[in-house]
Amino acid sequence: MVNYLMLYYLYLRANWLSLMQYRLDFVVKNLSVLTLNLVLVAGLGIIFSQVGEIGGWTFHQVLFMFALGMVCRSVWHLLWVDMMSIGWLVRSGGMDRLLVRPLNPLFQIMAGYLDDDDWGELVVGLVGLVVAGRELGLGRQAGQVVLIGIFVLSGALIYAAIHLAANTTAFWLVSSHSMSLLAWELDNFSRYPLNIYGVGIRFLLTWVVPYGFAGFCPAMAFFGQGRLAALGWATPLVGVVVFALSYRLWLHGLASYQGTGS
């Protein structure tokens, strides 16, 4: 375990050195992602200049969950997005390389890559959290900050679990691309409070593809009451359980890995 932590640090360092080989690329890409995310937040502002509330939520509450979602998503994206290349690893036989090293193969995938272009989303998300948090009185106590940190990690874990499951289908389907894309697209629904959707989508995003737990549900822990708030508090548990389930699926897929002919 200690060894894995040490190695995770070494992998991150190596990834960062690799990124810095393409400095200009790095800067340009992140500026454009930053702009894109600012536009999304501005969109939120425009909506609220027309209506006072969405689904009973005030602007700052929506901004808070929106920003929380961004941070969860970008943490996953920055650290672990390479799980989306599982399909390629299976088709190209690149998985072989991971299997002949004395390390957990999924660890190697999750540690082996650092994304170059989502830092802008992380920055916008963090700023959004601070701005909304101040207005709502969240984050004044150290305990709240720790709690938000735990929610962020749980949310990132949920992102990881969903994308891991979607991309693990590559072991059975010749092309896992459609599944991977579906998981990616469904994420768009999770940006807004789920109670604005019909019961079908709400159910889907809570219990089937649980993006709801990366933003909406933990925000409910702060703003909601009763059952919904309780669901929010369960976020860390849900994160761990969902990831464990995806990991089982992954192990199952890996067992049927055949490699390629050349």
Next chain:
Amino acid sequence: MPSCLIEAEDLTREYRVAENPEGFLGGLRGFLKPQYRRVQALVDASFRIDHGEAVGYIGLNGAGKSTTIKLLCGILAPTRGRVTVAGIDPHRRRMENARRIGLVVGQRTQLWWDLPVRESFHMLRRIYQVPEAVYRANLSLFHDLLDLGRFWNTPVRLLSLGQRMRADLAAAFLHDPPIVYLDELTIGLDVLAKAAIREFLKEINRVRGVTLLMATHDLRDLALTCPRVLMIHRGRILYDGTQEELLDRYGQEVQVAADLEQAASPFAFPGVRVLRQDDRRLEIAFDRRSVPLATVTAALTAACRVRDLSVREADLESIVHRLYGGEGS
């Protein structure tokens, strides 16, 4: 400690290949009810390899060499049969097995693409938990034998193929594995690079006693490095013995091709088979132990007006051909 390091018994591996009928409807049917074909890549292979041996593993394309190596590395599970490497099942205990092996696959690198060679070695040292003293000793040996110093600080993506192969080779031996598998590692390399690599392998096998299994379809890869040869054809092991004996028994056939100035009467000479003759060209084959090459060429130039002459030594293809009694590969 038993001297046997690798032991395979009736080792068999099948692949399932999805067979999709043609056309849109066929594709749909394939999606709903996939049809599979079984490909037998390795059939009932039994062999033993001892500590310190250097074994050449030869066979034509698709013979099953890479499949065997993947089974020995634990990347694949056997469909049937049994294999142990240093006493353990490499698939069931894959990670444990991984500590004791090195694998080099030509055309595929194990190194970090965007980082200098030195950083990859730094990482590998931590991954395999190589002690500092061992790390230093190995690096200085590899620097001597493979001349790593010339590109030690160059990012891997900028290395030439030959340099990259040398770096990959050193990387596979860094953690002092008792066994190293090599799969087609000289593909695409020039004569000098090949020679350097063969020399390195020979040396490391001699000095360190590292067991080598080297898959190739180029017999010349084995000449210096591998006294013992396993030959595989269509998933079955056809020959297991010394290289000399293989060449002695099946590799003595030479082929001579002559371009003719003008048409000649049909060529005949005791012990020589005529493969093809027309107005412009004559191709013959014979066993050089029963008929010396010089005698044949003398007879040839006496019988026809020869413009150009070329001699082809036995290669894997012709040996497979002869092992099969001329039935073809």
